[in-house]
Amino acid sequence: MPGSRITALGRYQPSRVLTNDDLAGMVDTNDEWIRRRTGIATRRIAAETESVTDMAAAAASDALAAAGLAPSDIGLVTVATCTAVDRCPSTAAQVAGRLGIPSAVAYDLNNGCAGFCTALATADHAIRAGAARHALVIGAEKMSDVTDWTDRSTCVLLGDGAGAAVVSAAEHGAAEHGGAGDGGTAFDGIGPVVWGSDPTRADAVRLLGDWHPRFAQEGQTVFRWVTAELPALAREACRRAGLTPSDLAGVVTHQANLRIIESVVRQLDLPEHVVVAQDVVDSGNTSAASVPLALAKLTERGELPSGGPVLLLAFGGGMSWAGQVVTCP
Template sequence: MFNTPSAPAGATIVAFGEYQPPRVVTNADLEARVETTDEWIRSRVGIEERRVAGPEDTVASMGVAAGGKALAASGLSPDDIDLVIVATCTVTDQIPNTAATVAAHLGITAPGAFDVNAACAGFCYALGVASDAVRAGSARNVLVVGSEKLSDWVDWDDRSTCVIFADGAGAVVVSAAEEHGIGPVVWGSDGDRADKIYLRDHKYLYQEGQAVFRWTTTELYKVALEALERAGVEPGELTAFVPHQANLRIVESIARKLGAPQALVARDIVTAGNTSSASIPLALSRMVGRGELPSGSIVLTLGFGAGLVYAAQVIRIP
């Protein structure tokens, strides 16, 4: 029989942080490059503008910026963090991992550090792992970062993708708590449809938009409802619904099927674009910053993307 560490009753998010590159790319900017219009982009995906990283921005540097804000807001010191998880699918080099680099730049000494690649569901996957690690006693305080530089993987002459994707990072700190502040993660995959989103010629993002749209709007509300059920939360108790910001039509279609008309629905995609695994923590941090999610708010998150993979969980705002 092995000795096991004393584990807390629960885990909770204690702080948020975000980073967006300063460069704004409007629909008018894209009109000048590809055959598209502002009306076409708004009607198809709901985006008015997006942020695009400059050459000085990397997945790691954006993760450092967002993670540093979350760490500062938590009131913890770098020495208090014993695990760093970075969700990303856009690093240009697989080795070394991004998490160790982020930790080093934040002055976090010798933490566990690893990356999670679950595409646009990556943050929900990483948050589930962080919560489980804390509740199992493997960590006390975890920095979870979603950071993406999708602009490195976009064909800027392909109007079907260049109008959608953007760059940015979001982060949270997860800590031990007496009560559960992060519900059970409901996750899964549909690998038979993995060919619907992939890298074309090993360098450009490509997706079969209609197939992805049908899958997300007909299947994923069931995952969201299961996450509510497993957390013991009724739809009417939700303060907000914060799904991956893939497409405004997708976001609103899933939201309508939840039966929670009182819930505030995140529409960060309008001004931030699709930032993959960064989109949920980025939207959460911005909503908290605007005062839209007061302490105690109950929020449903839902991530989904290439793989095809998905994950959802309920969280309580500190």
């Protein structure tokens, strides 16, 4: 079977920057308290008139232009989101309409903060099965719509934005290119996904209720679970791609909390050359948008080498997780 690979990335963030000092005027908090517990300095907040579809379409348009493809080349559009207001037509269908994509299958996927990596895997599977040749995979969230601005434990975390990837068929599958431990692996494409959920912790991160739910989480439960379980999942994703963590060029985890990222990376004992995404400092937790947003920024800045293997790994409501190694475009 053919494999697939990410050929281009795009991103979008609203113009409004919400600082820690701004939040100090809204709830009982301060810059030092927020930075010490989360590592976050700023986050972007969408305008009232700016929708999840608006942000998803902007990121997707950016990625499509970078790929040099025509809208008619896209056979699949999927948007990972848990904050879209519209139920039908889906956000993905609306994005396809705005971009002039004529006949792609379009659907939304809700797996919380793990949504983008889950959607990336489903697009990879569809391409491997011959159902599409080019796909748009988008993570987009308007977390400010579901934020409880009176709860200082959660309102300091959340931001808005979108990231997108063009995924295209590759001549060879990633599994054919494994080469762990040789110091210069020939890995190419999108590696096998590691995914699952722990329903016994389903309420640890949640958006429950009517049309106006509010984000809530059990912060200590999430921290303990992630720091205990994620390193093993990271190693397994590398193993399935035929690599070891030391073969990686970069690591992009869900940008939930800088302290979580630092703990996971420490346990992986990565070499100094491995670039670790820390976009949470500037963007906050953007849920399903965080992984593609952080990956797009690192690629734009030239901090990740083209062709280098990058581990993507996300976790969130459910308690769900998904991740894979990908070749940096």
